[in-house]
Amino acid sequence: MGLSKVRDNIPYYSDDLSTPAEGDLRTYEVFVQTERGKPHTYCGSVDAADDEMALMFAREHFGRDQECVQVWVAPRDAVIRTDYDKDLVFRLTDQSYRFAKGYNVGMKWREFREQRDYDEYKKEDLREHF
Amino acid sequence: MTDLADAHKKPLVQLLFSIADDKLVLGHRNADWTGLGPILEEDIAFSALAQDDIAHAGAIYGLIADITGGDADHLAYGRTANTYRCCDLVELNDEFDWAVAVVRQFFCDHFEHLRLRRLSRSNWTKLRQLASRMLAEENLAIGHADQWIVRLAKSTSEARGRIQHAVTKLAPLTPSLFEPTEGMADLEAAGVYPPLEAPMFDAWESMIANVIDETGLRAEFRAPAKDYVGGRHGKHSADFAAMLSEMTEVYREEPAAQW
């Protein structure tokens, strides 16, 4: 017993296609959120005729087989971007003044407080932002 | 209710077979499209829905196995043709006509939704819980089918013509969905398979109409005749025999072996 009739009788044509090129659908960027409360992350793109179709495709392609609680799609041309070469984004001059780690207060405290008291006080610092 | 009354076991197994067999056969048909769909993204989506159907079938075979003994694979692959309870509509070979595949999915998913809605109100706890989980996924499938029907029917005259043709071709097979399985009335009366507010056929027809009314597609449906005997009683279409033999080709080589 073989395959369904159709698969068993696929014709082969070596000629060129008689239909003109079709062109592509619109490209949408896809973002998924793996858990409520977590940020959405970019995961790829799909081609679709419109928003509704893009959302359906994105859901099935990027949302179903791994953990996902929400899917966003946005038409690529609606995502406005800077240019790697032309647009400077991050400041190049010294900006230690706007980071916590730019302030060395430990030495200065020493003049006023015991190390033990300072350590106790320091516990509430937002260490992860240094 | 945590335990199922003995008297309900036999009719419930018949009902569950009709659902599992429908889903297995429909999933089998639709999965054959994997790799051959009309648009790559849709290929992926259609295949995901076929996986849902087969996964649902597997879960229901598992439930049947809890009642009767045996295991899900043997129930899916190892029965004789006349003990399958699927209907003509799912058995039909779509021959890679995408209009037929999508219209069939549309008809079947709305029907499945109703069946699962009823089961999700069953007084047998185990069944109620399983059906509720499946219902959520079934609604995804409905959204997919509705979107395609409306989109294609409202686009080019070519697409509209193909969808109309498929509707006209498949509508006469839809009564096969509604053929009651053996002993269904008892399950309804006992609350194992509670009825809807309206008869199944009416509820289904109005769901279908809700979608196609805005498209202008023409369709006429009718409930099965009183004396209709079809898949739910083991009388299957010619396409079914070919499908079953293809599906079990490898399994039958060594039914006792692990694969």
Next chain:
Amino acid sequence: MSVSAGDNIKLDWDRQEDEARLEEFDARIDRGELIEADDWMPENYRVGMLRMAEHHANSEIVGALPEGEWITRAPSLKRKLALIAKVQDEVGHGQMLYRVSQDLGKPRDAMLRDLITAKTKYHNVFNYPAPTWADVAAIQWLVDGAAIMNQKSLADGSYGPYVRTMKRINMEEAFHFKSGEDMVLTLMSGTPRQKKMMQEAFDRWWNPCLMFFGPPDKESVKTGPFMRWRIKTATNDTLRQKFVDRFAPAALDLGLKVKTYQRDAQGVVQRNPDGSAIWTIDEALHPIESEKRWGFSQPDWDEFYTVIRGGGPLNRERVGLRRFSYEQGAWVRRAVLGRPTGAPPNRN
């Protein structure tokens, strides 16, 4: 008349690039930075990358076909679901790789049309037949295993969108590979008939997998621009050796025999009347302690070139089925594109 976008996508080493930008680009590659679609890149880098991504995408799409025909016959619910998911993944890989290629300048439609009119190629390995269920096991273990080795090296490449796609793809390949391994193990612990079936399938796929990595390296390849720009990151021979080192001892431990082409005294490959190879135990297959590698016999490279030129056992069937799918689905795309794209061919 069909227009192919492939016509104007050619490598041209005489092309003049802006010296300063080229130098800056090369320096970025040397620093291990990833190139993004928006970045300036030499035309030959873009074309080379596009060709590689397109060939890869084509291979995923055609690669779905040999196993796809077993979906309807998978012998258990779990195997059926796994196989559908696996084939669906390959289509997904194709989709992602076509997206990468589209952003390098060629429309997806043009790529699909070039594929089904045999203007572009896909991986040779998919032109071989998969006549039994054990072939599905062999493909998922050996071909996906080979693909992982290849794709792991490609994930070290220099083009950001391709590298990220490789990483996501490899996550899914890990499932394909384990599923294949599980099937091979199951069949090799099964009945005598199942073992025989597995051995025969292994015979059909071992040599195509050796060819999977491409012909033996020419010196020029190792120093050429594709390696320099990290479009390719490992040579064919290196990957092939890695493959043999991993799979040959595993296969032997499973009780499989590893075979090569039967050749006459002059080294000419012997074949059955239908053109299929005659297999014989590979006597060269043993560990070479001093080199810390496994020795093995090279496949028949003439066969490789025959298949590449379209003369493989199933080139016509694979391309034919893809073309059937394209033509069969054209009305759907016409409908969603919302504009006519010409009359359907009358055979539709």
